[in-house]
Amino acid sequence: MTTGISRSVPRVDAYDKAAGITRYIADIPVAGVCYGKLVRTSISRGTILDIDVPELPEGFWFISEGDIPEGGRNRIHMIKEDWPVFTNSEVRFYGQTIGILVGPDREQLIALADAVRVTYREQEAAFTIEEGLACRGGALHGDDNLFADYCLVKGDPESAFSRAHRVIEDVIETGFQEHVYMEPQGITVEEQDGKIVIHASCQCPFYIRKAVAPSLNRSLDDIIVRQAVTGGGFGGKEHFPDIIASAAAVAVTKVHRPVQVIFDREEDMCYSTKRHPSQVIFKTALDSENRIIGMDIDARINAGAYESCSPVVLQRLIFSSNSVYDIPNVQLRGRAVATSTIPSDAFRGFGAPQGIIAAELHMSHIAREIGMDEVELKRSLMVSKGSRTITNGTIHETVKLHEMWQRIAEVSGWHEKKSRYAPGSGRGMGAAFYLHGGGFTGSGEQDIIKARVRMVKRDDGIVEILLSNVEMGQGLQTTFRKIAAQVLDCDYRDILLADPDTDRVPDSGPTVASRSIMIVGRLVQLAAEQLKHKLHEPGAQESEAAYTQPPGCHWDQETLQGDAYPAYGWGICVIETAVDPDTCEVETLGVWTIHEIGKAIDEAIVHGQVTGGVIQALGYGSLEKLELKDGKFFQHTMADYIIPTTLDFPGVYSELVENPYPYGPFGAKGLGELVFDGAAASYAMAVQHAVDRTVSRIPVTPEYIMELKTHG
Amino acid sequence: MTDSYYPKSLSEALELRRETGAIPFAGGTDLMVRFRAQAGTLPKLPHPVLFLGHLEELRQISMDSSGTHIGASALLSDIGVSEHVHPMLSETVMLMASPPLRNLATLAGNIGNASPAGDAVCSLIALDASVVLASLSGERTLLLEEFITGPGKTVMKSDEFIREIVVPADQPDRYWYRKVGTRKANALSKLSLSAMATVHEHRVQDFRAAFGAVGPVVIRRRDLEAQVRGMTLDQLSRETEGIVDAYRPHIIPIDDQRSQAVYRLQASLNLLRRWIDLLMQGG
Amino acid sequence: MDSITFRLNGTEVTITSPGTRRLLDVLREDFSMTAAKEGCGEGECGACSVLKDGRVVNSCMVPVGSIQGCEIVTLEGLRESEQGKRIIDAFVQSGSVQCGFCTPGMVMAAASLLAEHPRPSEAEVREGLSGNLCRCTGYDAIVRGVILASREGEGL
Numbered sequence A: 001m002t003t004g005i006s007r008s009v010p011r012v013d014a015y016d017k018a019a020g021i022t023r024y025i026a027d028i029p030v031a032g033v034c035y036g037k038l039v040r041t042s043i044s045r046g047t048i049l050d051i052d053v054p055e056l057p058e059g060f061w062f063i064s065e066g067d068i069p070e071g072g073r074n075r076i077h078m079i080k081e082d083w084p085v086f087t088n089s090e091v092r093f094y095g096q097t098i099g100i101l102v103g104p105d106r107e108q109l110i111a112l113a114d115a116v117r118v119t120y121r122e123q124e125a126a127f128t129i130e131e132g133l134a135c136r137g138g139a140l141h142g143d144d145n146l147f148a149d150y151c152l153v154k155g156d157p158e159s160a161f162s163r164a165h166r167v168i169e170d171v172i173e174t175g176f177q178e179h180v181y182m183e184p185q186g187i188t189v190e191e192q193d194g195k196i197v198i199h200a201s202c203q204c205p206f207y208i209r210k211a212v213a214p215s216l217n218r219s220l221d222d223i224i225v226r227q228a229v230t231g232g233g234f235g236g237k238e239h240f241p242d243i244i245a246s247a248a249a250v251a252v253t254k255v256h257r258p259v260q261v262i263f264d265r266e267e268d269m270c271y272s273t274k275r276h277p278s279q280v281i282f283k284t285a286l287d288s289e290n291r292i293i294g295m296d297i298d299a300r301i302n303a304g305a306y307e308s309c310s311p312v313v314l315q316r317l318i319f320s321s322n323s324v325y326d327i328p329n330v331q332l333r334g335r336a337v338a339t340s341t342i343p344s345d346a347f348r349g350f351g352a353p354q355g356i357i358a359a360e361l362h363m364s365h366i367a368r369e370i371g372m373d374e375v376e377l378k379r380s381l382m383v384s385k386g387s388r389t390i391t392n393g394t395i396h397e398t399v400k401l402h403e404m405w406q407r408i409a410e411v412s413g414w415h416e417k418k419s420r421y422a423p424g425s426g427r428g429m430g431a432a433f434y435l436h437g438g439g440f441t442g443s444g445e446q447d448i449i450k451a452r453v454r455m456v457k458r459d460d461g462i463v464e465i466l467l468s469n470v471e472m473g474q475g476l477q478t479t480f481r482k483i484a485a486q487v488l489d490c491d492y493r494d495i496l497l498a499d500p501d502t503d504r505v506p507d508s509g510p511t512v513a514s515r516s517i518m519i520v521g522r523l524v525q526l527a528a529e530q531l532k533h534k535l536h537e538p539g540a541q542e543s544e545a546a547y548t549q550p551p552g553c554h555w556d557q558e559t560l561q562g563d564a565y566p567a568y569g570w571g572i573c574v575i576e577t578a579v580d581p582d583t584c585e586v587e588t589l590g591v592w593t594i595h596e597i598g599k600a601i602d603e604a605i606v607h608g609q610v611t612g613g614v615i616q617a618l619g620y621g622s623l624e625k626l627e628l629k630d631g632k633f634f635q636h637t638m639a640d641y642i643i644p645t646t647l648d649f650p651g652v653y654s655e656l657v658e659n660p661y662p663y664g665p666f667g668a669k670g671l672g673e674l675v676f677d678g679a680a681a682s683y684a685m686a687v688q689h690a691v692d693r694t695v696s697r698i699p700v701t702p703e704y705i706m707e708l709k710t711h712g
Numbered sequence B: 001m002t003d004s005y006y007p008k009s010l011s012e013a014l015e016l017r018r019e020t021g022a023i024p025f026a027g028g029t030d031l032m033v034r035f036r037a038q039a040g041t042l043p044k045l046p047h048p049v050l051f052l053g054h055l056e057e058l059r060q061i062s063m064d065s066s067g068t069h070i071g072a073s074a075l076l077s078d079i080g081v082s083e084h085v086h087p088m089l090s091e092t093v094m095l096m097a098s099p100p101l102r103n104l105a106t107l108a109g110n111i112g113n114a115s116p117a118g119d120a121v122c123s124l125i126a127l128d129a130s131v132v133l134a135s136l137s138g139e140r141t142l143l144l145e146e147f148i149t150g151p152g153k154t155v156m157k158s159d160e161f162i163r164e165i166v167v168p169a170d171q172p173d174r175y176w177y178r179k180v181g182t183r184k185a186n187a188l189s190k191l192s193l194s195a196m197a198t199v200h201e202h203r204v205q206d207f208r209a210a211f212g213a214v215g216p217v218v219i220r221r222r223d224l225e226a227q228v229r230g231m232t233l234d235q236l237s238r239e240t241e242g243i244v245d246a247y248r249p250h251i252i253p254i255d256d257q258r259s260q261a262v263y264r265l266q267a268s269l270n271l272l273r274r275w276i277d278l279l280m281q282g283g
Numbered sequence C: 001m002d003s004i005t006f007r008l009n010g011t012e013v014t015i016t017s018p019g020t021r022r023l024l025d026v027l028r029e030d031f032s033m034t035a036a037k038e039g040c041g042e043g044e045c046g047a048c049s050v051l052k053d054g055r056v057v058n059s060c061m062v063p064v065g066s067i068q069g070c071e072i073v074t075l076e077g078l079r080e081s082e083q084g085k086r087i088i089d090a091f092v093q094s095g096s097v098q099c100g101f102c103t104p105g106m107v108m109a110a111a112s113l114l115a116e117h118p119r120p121s122e123a124e125v126r127e128g129l130s131g132n133l134c135r136c137t138g139y140d141a142i143v144r145g146v147i148l149a150s151r152e153g154e155g156l
């Protein structure tokens, strides 16, 4: 039986949610509310010539660029000034916001929005990575359509390729993925005491504040963001709420009434951001004994029409593109390509899944080519403590992948099944190895985020944690309390932790990048340790902890050299499949996982993250196809964009291995994204084994398998 | 003006149908999607609707010498577990939509919707089912194949609605139902096959194959079935590829959000081949 | 506008509304019962699940005019019953709740399932919940929650 902090406790939010008491943003009535409906472009690229708004009944308004308060910027500040709040001329993607109609009646609002007539001059547009690179229709960004263009060199790839006995080439591709958080996007904006108060289903309250303030020409303190209970995020509520909040906030300054925008599911599917599609081209140099001596990687992502966080996603992708392998000589180019599609944005894994899928599939293809067992090939190249990373940094921790493999091979029956299922027999086994760096990439935590956590003991003796990371299902309301309670030696349920309000809490950073426990949880632990000394002093007491980089970590953001991450989570996912000979439908027979995340703060919560992440990744790898047709998403309802049900996959076996990290709370590292990184690759490899064909893109749909079987 | 009628009886329903032309509304699981409302608004139904789902007279499932009579408003969840219902139809129904939707949805709705991807329609056509149409002027019975004429098109008159579906008692000995959906539950069909046969003393006495979602209507070729009837199992074995080739030009799927034409064709033919194989194995 | 009478959580109620208005909206707007949520509005997700005459249905698919005389139970009603409490407790114990948006619908589906199969197998639970989507949990903990609720029902 597990003891200490890892022992599971009932989640603090579970009862109210299960009993239907918890109120999400759409559940809270707002007196005198005006509903808001975004009016959007219906072409992908061109110029708006005219916007014809029908005559509006009393109580309805159409808000557009001209309504931005004086001195306000028509740009939403994301990582930098980025998407326009409203466009009235240049159109860069289908579904771009032109304006927002607000009014008290939703029926009328929809009719009015439908009646807005926009005339355009249309221009040729680029939608795919190839079209973007070719600057189809002229460059959208700069003169080369590249939001980012990075190069990395490790060792001496040039000489490796000159020595190469043979070179194996590969192109691995991944598609868009929609988050499908069960609660669609929603916000309410209102004026209170001269300030603008934004209630949002979101991951990053301080991001919204930063995004909205410049467009209203108000100070940051004039904007208050209060997180509403958030029904799932997965990255989809990292930046996208900025887009809705900015438009609604401008409207509020004009109409002086509360404005609420709740997306309809179809609207959410059509117009919210998605995971970046990727294309990774490998050339791998082998010597005469089929040893890998060098690798050339050309990674491209479809960034869409505005920069958003694409350069950072690209960084994580390329830093993950050697996955858990120590490849001796590598040259890499990574490009974030501008296209006329909705800007791609954060999604659980943030580029790492694309990098890892590419690396895992490519390694398995090399093994197929040279007639070697793929796991043996991979194990011969695995990193260990002291290994050099692709950014010429160091793995600082003990890597337990070999012992994890022994264990997972045993519980999954790997060796026996792998030898029993002949390639092409219809049964297949896949194994993916992966890692995920915790926290922001590079020096982001230290230079950009600078997280702070405050803790107070009130007059009445009650302890409250103040920070800005949100509960969105991943369990932070419980795990943060547990960390503090463990230090203060009290019951976790006695500690207060409210949904963040930017007016009350310090900025501990966004709820992203698997950083909440590893980085912010550590600050909770430190703040609690300070407070503990003052706990018995009379009156209110307070403590605060601020982030400092762990010693021995070095990073140069200019050259992208050094320790991209201070520590990693590690994982292995084994999958067993059977492919139907007639229809190529795939039955997943088993899913086994093992993860090393330092230390579990709560085992039930960790296993819940594992299962949820793995099933979401299996959806990505098998079912979730999102195609563009003329710049629009072809699948735009839940009937067409398919996510897994209870019956699509069997239960997930989940085991944990401890390896406490000295700079995480009680040894914990990042978790939330790691568990997404490997399952899609594992699934693809299991199908590859079952049908004995080279699988080089996901999702691996029955249609794709049929194509492989027919054409080889 | 009202947007809906709630008749108290079948006869009142028939009167309302004639007087108002209101459209039959059973479980609503097609209508409420096709004319979907966003939160806080009304469904965009073009006409008033005539609620039929609650009428007990239309919810009965019974059996007599002519076959099984399934009331137009019987719920899929009841049909799926009824002992009177042919097992191929029960299997089909239990693979449709999801448990909560099956507690609303009906066979008449699946038929009235007239989608080529209607799963029950596919099996009902293989079962030689008929629909009984009722109006104030009386009733008429039509083979389901004749009732549906195209995607969303039927020969129903504006004063009629389906009262019941009749599945003949006399059916082939064997059946095989295969649905290839977009996923394993709550999935629309990419393609489906409802196949039936009787093999007696190594000779095929009856042979039926209905293909769903691979043409404008469910594809059933009685002409090709007639060619298979009477074959010995040896002949069937030799002729397998010929039979598959004969079906090929009639399977005319499209590319859409859910699948691709090439896949639909190939998988449909593979299933047909598998079905013939199963017959030869006799198992 | 029609006058529509039905039973809601054990009490007879009458409303005046267009008959085609979605039951989901009626519950949320006229009765401030917000346990049923809108995740899709098209029958795909099950977040809007309620019981209609004891069986789980998607309230976004149900026009209020079609339920005259029916018994509608929402989570607001179910949570007062022994069975409701048992399921909710089992969900809390089993870690079945993450973001919680799907959870009310899952509890309703579980109630309907357990009424039909008091001691379901794992396969029956998965089948019974297959109309309810969850994007957070990967379902295993929810399935365990339902099985736990069924065991507790027998005093285990």
Ligand SMILES: Cc1cc2nc3c(=O)[nH]c(=O)nc-3n(C[C@H](O)[C@H](O)[C@H](O)COP(=O)(O)OP(=O)(O)OC[C@H]3O[C@@H](n4cnc5c(N)ncnc54)[C@H](O)[C@@H]3O)c2cc1C
Pocket (backbone or CB within 6 Å): A639, B023, B024, B025, B026, B027, B028, B029, B030, B031, B032, B033, B052, B072, B073, B095, B096, B097, B098, B101, B104, B105, B106, B107, B108, B109, B110, B111, B112, B113, B117, B118, B119, B120, B156, B160, B161, B162, B163, B186, B187, B188, B189, C042, C043, C044
């Ligand atoms: C999420 C989801 C999943 C689904 N999955 C499937 C699936 O797997 N397979 C499948 O085949 N379908 C599926 N459907 C479609 C739908 O559920 C079925 O077609 C169902 O059988 C329709 O029945 P209903 O009673 O709800 O129809 P309604 O919506 O009430 O009616 C559908 C049509 O039939 C007409 N109609 C209804 N009753 C009569 C009558 N008595 N006489 C004449 N016409 C009538 C109506 O006017 C309308 O045109 C799905 C739908 C949803 C929302």
Ligand code: FES
Pocket (backbone or CB within 6 Å): C037, C038, C039, C040, C041, C042, C043, C044, C045, C046, C047, C048, C049, C058, C059, C060, C061
């Ligand atoms: S909201 Fe009703 S099923 Fe999704």
Ligand code: FES
Pocket (backbone or CB within 6 Å): A182, A231, A232, A473, C096, C097, C098, C099, C100, C101, C102, C103, C133, C134, C135, C136, C137
């Ligand atoms: S708990 Fe978030 S959708 Fe199920």
